[in-house]
Amino acid sequence: MRIFTLFLACLLYSLTISAQFETDYKPVVSRGELPSDFVTLSSQKYEAEKESLKSEKGKEKKKKEKFLLESNFGIDEVLLSGRILFNDPLAEYVNKVADKVLANDPETRGKLRIYILKSTSVNAFATNQGIVFVTVGMLAQLENEAQLAFILAHEAVHYKEKHAMQKFLEGDKIESRKGVYKSLSQDEKYLSKSAFSQQQEKEADEKGLQIFLTSKYSTAHLMGVYDVLKYSYLPFDDITFDKSFLENSTFKLPDDYYKKATLPIDVREIEDDDKRSTHPSITYRREKTQSGIANANNTGKQDYLVSETDFNTIRETARFEMCRLYKVKHRYESAIYSSYLLLKKYPNNLFLKKTVAYSLTAMAQYSDKYDFKDVHYNSDSIEGKSQAVFYLMFKLDSARSDLPITALAYVTKLKKEYPNDDEIDGMYKGLIKSLVTHNMHYVDFSNLPPSAKPEVIDTAAVDTVVATLQEDTDDGQGKSKYDKLREQANKVKKEGGILPTASTRYTTYAFVEFMNEPWFKQDFLEAEKHKDDVEADRLNAENLLNNGRYYWTKKKQFALGIDKAIVIDPYYARVDARKKDQYKFLESESGQVDFAERLKLNAKKAKLDLNVLSTKDLDASETDKINDIAVMQEYISDRLATPSDVDLPYCEHDRVKAIAAKYGSDYFIYTGAISLTEKSRAKAGLIVMSILVPPTIVFNIPNLVSAGQYTLYFTLVYDVKTDELKMVSSRELNNSTNPVLLNSHMYDVLHQVKTTAKAK
Amino acid sequence: MKKFIFSLLVLIAIIAKADNPGYQGLHFSVKYDCGIMHPIIVGRPGKLPMLYHNGAIDYAISRKFSVGISYGFMHYNSHIDTKLANQYIYDFYGSSSDFSAKYLQHTVSIYLKDFVRKRGFIAPVGLYYKYGLFYQYARNNYEYPITIEGSYYYDETYKVEARKATVHTIGLALGVGRNFVVANRILIDFGMDVNISFPPFGFIEQLNETVDIERKYNYREYLCRNLLQLHLGIGVLAF
Numbered sequence: 001m002r003i004f005t006l007f008l009a010c011l012l013y014s015l016t017i018s019a020q021f022e023t024d025y026k027p028v029v030s031r032g033e034l035p036s037d038f039v040t041l042s043s044q045k046y047e048a049e050k051e052s053l054k055s056e057k058g059k060e061k062k063k064k065e066k067f068l069l070e071s072n073f074g075i076d077e078v079l080l081s082g083r084i085l086f087n088d089p090l091a092e093y094v095n096k097v098a099d100k101v102l103a104n105d106p107e108t109r110g111k112l113r114i115y116i117l118k119s120t121s122v123n124a125f126a127t128n129q130g131i132v133f134v135t136v137g138m139l140a141q142l143e144n145e146a147q148l149a150f151i152l153a154h155e156a157v158h159y160k161e162k163h164a165m166q167k168f169l170e171g172d173k174i175e176s177r178k179g180v181y182k183s184l185s186q187d188e189k190y191l192s193k194s195a196f197s198q199q200q201e202k203e204a205d206e207k208g209l210q211i212f213l214t215s216k217y218s219t220a221h222l223m224g225v226y227d228v229l230k231y232s233y234l235p236f237d238d239i240t241f242d243k244s245f246l247e248n249s250t251f252k253l254p255d256d257y258y259k260k261a262t263l264p265i266d267v268r269e270i271e272d273d274d275k276r277s278t279h280p281s282i283t284y285r286r287e288k289t290q291s292g293i294a295n296a297n298n299t300g301k302q303d304y305l306v307s308e309t310d311f312n313t314i315r316e317t318a319r320f321e322m323c324r325l326y327k328v329k330h331r332y333e334s335a336i337y338s339s340y341l342l343l344k345k346y347p348n349n350l351f352l353k354k355t356v357a358y359s360l361t362a363m364a365q366y367s368d369k370y371d372f373k374d375v376h377y378n379s380d381s382i383e384g385k386s387q388a389v390f391y392l393m394f395k396l397d398s399a400r401s402d403l404p405i406t407a408l409a410y411v412t413k414l415k416k417e418y419p420n421d422d423e424i425d426g427m428y429k430g431l432i433k434s435l436v437t438h439n440m441h442y443v444d445f446s447n448l449p450p451s452a453k454p455e456v457i458d459t460a461a462v463d464t465v466v467a468t469l470q471e472d473t474d475d476g477q478g479k480s481k482y483d484k485l486r487e488q489a490n491k492v493k494k495e496g497g498i499l500p501t502a503s504t505r506y507t508t509y510a511f512v513e514f515m516n517e518p519w520f521k522q523d524f525l526e527a528e529k530h531k532d533d534v535e536a537d538r539l540n541a542e543n544l545l546n547n548g549r550y551y552w553t554k555k556k557q558f559a560l561g562i563d564k565a566i567v568i569d570p571y572y573a574r575v576d577a578r579k580k581d582q583y584k585f586l587e588s589e590s591g592q593v594d595f596a597e598r599l600k601l602n603a604k605k606a607k608l609d610l611n612v613l614s615t616k617d618l619d620a621s622e623t624d625k626i627n628d629i630a631v632m633q634e635y636i637s638d639r640l641a642t643p644s645d646v647d648l649p650y651c652e653h654d655r656v657k658a659i660a661a662k663y664g665s666d667y668f669i670y671t672g673a674i675s676l677t678e679k680s681r682a683k684a685g686l687i688v689m690s691i692l693v694p695p696t697i698v699f700n701i702p703n704l705v706s707a708g709q710y711t712l713y714f715t716l717v718y719d720v721k722t723d724e725l726k727m728v729s730s731r732e733l734n735n736s737t738n739p740v741l742l743n744s745h746m747y748d749v750l751h752q753v754k755t756t757a758k759a760k
Numbered sequence: 761m762k763k764f765i766f767s768l769l770v771l772i773a774i775i776a777k778a779d780n781p782g783y784q785g786l787h788f789s790v791k792y793d794c795g796i797m798h799p800i801i802v803g804r805p806g807k808l809p810m811l812y813h814n815g816a817i818d819y820a821i822s823r824k825f826s827v828g829i830s831y832g833f834m835h836y837n838s839h840i841d842t843k844l845a846n847q848y849i850y851d852f853y854g855s856s857s858d859f860s861a862k863y864l865q866h867t868v869s870i871y872l873k874d875f876v877r878k879r880g881f882i883a884p885v886g887l888y889y890k891y892g893l894f895y896q897y898a899r900n901n902y903e904y905p906i907t908i909e910g911s912y913y914y915d916e917t918y919k920v921e922a923r924k925a926t927v928h929t930i931g932l933a934l935g936v937g938r939n940f941v942v943a944n945r946i947l948i949d950f951g952m953d954v955n956i957s958f959p960p961f962g963f964i965e966q967l968n969e970t971v972d973i974e975r976k977y978n979y980r981e982y983l984c985r986n987l988l989q990l991h992l993g994i995g996v997l998a999f
Contacts, residue, residue: 602784605784605785606784606785696936711880713880731880733879733880734878734879734880735879735880735881735886740783740885740940740941741880741881741885741886743783743784743941743944744781744783744784744880744881744882744885744886745880745882747781747783747784747785748781748823748882751781751785
């Protein structure tokens with residue numbers, strides 16, 4: 001009976017997970033109320049923490065204040081970057097594990113706030129303020145809950161012992177060669193910093209283990225955590241990449257495109273030289289932990305205190321999220337391999353198929369229109385079976401049009417399977433356009449399998465075809481060479497398919513399955529018909545960018561005729577290049593608040609309905625807002641990282657479209673200003689002018705006395721429906737960012753967004 | 761005249777069609793400015809303050825330019841201090857008795873202001889250079905006729921009984937200044953202006969007797985008065 005119950009439980013568990021990921025995956029988002037870490041301004045946090053230093057005096061106090069200033073602002077930048085998850089299933093689970101492992105230290109637990117960082121790296125961080133970040137990459141790689149508990153205990157020690165601040169203060173001493181660090185060379189300074197950091201890590205390992213041992217977690221499978229760290233550079237699994245994954249019944253990639261013997265994973269236990277590392281070597285840490293748990297009593301202890309099912313679900317979610325993150329971060333080869341690994345388990349998952357399709361499309365576009373190296377990682381040093389994917393992409397890129405054709409073959413297969421999916425349709429049509437632009441036509445592809453039209457045609461067969469064509473006309477007498485060739489071409493066109501030649505390649509048979517599908521033929525021919533339009537579109541886009549870039553000097557202006565738009569977290573930075581601490585945290589934050597308010601004011605004056613989504617005015621109920629900002633920030637980052645030549649739709653168009661629908665506008669605006677003070681660039685000139693033309697001294701004095709003031713004001717407007725960059729306005733102004741100047745430019749830009757071009 | 765009307769119509773059409781931001785959509789400003797001039801500058805020491813008043817309307821026609829029209833008025837009583845006149849200005853008055861004169865000046869100008877885009881200014885805010893044309897009427901009324909006995913510069917004995925000297929002139933109105941906006945509506949303007957007469961010193965005089973020296977005097981005074989005017993103004997951005 002017990003065995004049966006166990007079997008039933010396992011079955012139910014696997015069914016639950018399978019059902020969740022079987023057909024699709026929806027990215028995880030934050031839920032519930034916004035934690036106070038998000039709604040309190042960095043300056044307020046800094047002021048509050050500064051109070052604790054009231055009793056202290058001297059330089060040490062100043063250093064600590066500096067640390068508090070920089071750390072609060074630095075951490076908040078991460079918190080509000082859109083890369084953080086809270087109250088989502090992942091964060092909830094990790095917090096539950098923290099509750100268990102820190103059950104005997106409720107005070108510390110009460111102070112810790114644990115969030116998930118959407119990063120593919122395998123890591124966790126603790127801050128001086130009690131915030132712990134655990135990466136998605138870490139959750140995707142862990143073997144069990146106990147390992148996560150150990151990592152959390154380790155991070156809790158970092159927080160308790162105030163390691164972050166200590167490291168900052170010690171680093172400062174080392175840098176300024178104070179006390180025992182007197183007369184250190186540059187290299188010795190570096191080594192000293194590493195040594196100090198390692199000392200802290202050893203302490204965190206040691207004390208973290210003590211916390212762990214007092215909990216009810218078992219040490220039985222704890223040591224695996226060091227394998228997780230050691231092999232963190234590898235994907236979450238290592239499976240042979242199947243040759244047929246990107247092929248179809250007639251499209252067969254050449255054998256030499258596959259690397260059968262991939263670089264083996266280095267599994268040797270080598271005592272690393274860790275002198276220059278912030279952490280002790282894994283071998284050292286493993287040994288220390290091993291000796292620490294040698295006498296541990298595991299009686300009544302378990303690997304899972306929260307839930308094994310939950311752990312597996314969370315890990316699976318993290319793995320899906322990894323695919324998404326790789327895709328968003330343009331690491332397409334990793335996205336393909338990770339998706340491939342999960343597709344083995346969930347062959348019908350649309351999200352994974354689309355991730356592969358998008359990654360292929362993106363690489364095809366880079367290969368075709370930009371620099372493939374921008375998105376390709378050199379496969380030579382990649383260990384493990386994933387190397388085959390990197391190698392395959394490299395090989396496909398080396399031959400013209402092979403990558404777009406391979407991508408189109410895969411995407412067309414999906415198009416047939418999901419005919420109503422807009423994203424797939426967009427990729428499919430984009431790839432056809434791309435091929436057509438490079439003079440690949442419908443007739444260049446065979447509608448018969450290779451067996452019917454052999455790759456290397458024997459001369460007799462060709463002669464027969466040519467002879468047949470000639471028989472159909474006449475002996476050719478009285479006709480020019482060109483007339484004869486035109487007639488032949490017309491014949492081929494009428495009959496469809498291609499006339500095989502000795503140079504026929506494997507790509508010719510990429511679409512045999514689809515050539516006779518009316519929609520495929522129609523889309524291809526339609527694209528050929530509009531080939532010139534495609535080129536014109538590209539040139540227009542290029543002109544727009546150029547005009548935008550030089551707008552301020554060439555007097556170009558826009559008239560977009562937009563009534564409603566959304567502004568994504570306006571940016572403002574104050575930098576004083578004359579000072580040692582160049583970035584002015586407090587002024588930047590207050591400037592950002594002011595900038596957002598000013599935007600609203602000017603939009604009102606320009607009669608533009610502007611929804612300003614700022615991270616500086618959040619309240620606890622605005623979790624949806626921060627989720628929306630996160631999606632929009634990813635969108636903007638992606639668009640900024642994608643060269644204008646690459647005609648690539650955004651990979652998460654559905655999410656962006658949902659936000660556009662929610663706010664009732666297809667236009668996203670990213671805008672901001674950077675105020676820079678540096679040494680005046682033209683002081684000598686002003687002095688000369690003042691001497692030669694004394695009256696000008698009235699105007700020159702302010703510039704002579706003050707430093708050089710410069711302002712960069714920028715605005716980007718995207719139409720998220722078409723992914724089109726509608727406006728680029730970048731203005732470098734030789735002036736300080738005063739409110740009136742900002743108002744002038746903001747109104748000017750918003751006016752251009754709102755106004756409609758007058759009829760000529 | 762036809763050409764002028766045509767040009768005016770073209771200008772109005774340009775302004776009406778202009779698609780420019782102004783300052784937060786405000787293109788039109790009404791402004792008053794005044795300048796204080798020290799009597800010594802004009803070479804005829806008088807009673808302070810020697811004020812000139814100026815009223816102007818401006819319209820921003822593009823991001824870079826605004827056009828405007830202004831009317832200026834200046835009126836003061838000169839009081840000649842013999843010593844000062846002797847020492848610094850004109851020995852011509854060396855032996856004269858005290859006298860005073862009433863000065864009146866009306867100036868109308870049209871101008872174009874070019875706002876410095878490199879510095880990031882959009883009309884009507886910020887540093888600008890002014891280019892324009894002016895018409896000016898100026899008159900000096902001498903209340904006390906004087907008798908000049910002579911000086912070591914001039915051997916002759918002059919007897920000037922001038923009652924009135926007037927001038928009508930046109931010229932180039934140039935200037936540099938800076939507009940500040942306060943409370944999104946109020947315009948503060950300071951700067952300096954130079955009026956260069958064309959043709960230079962085109963006086964039409966109505967003098968009773970020998971005029972050469974007095975005329976020279978008037979020329980120089982006029983030149984000084986127009987050479988450098990510092991102004992500080994306040995205005996309203998209307999619409």
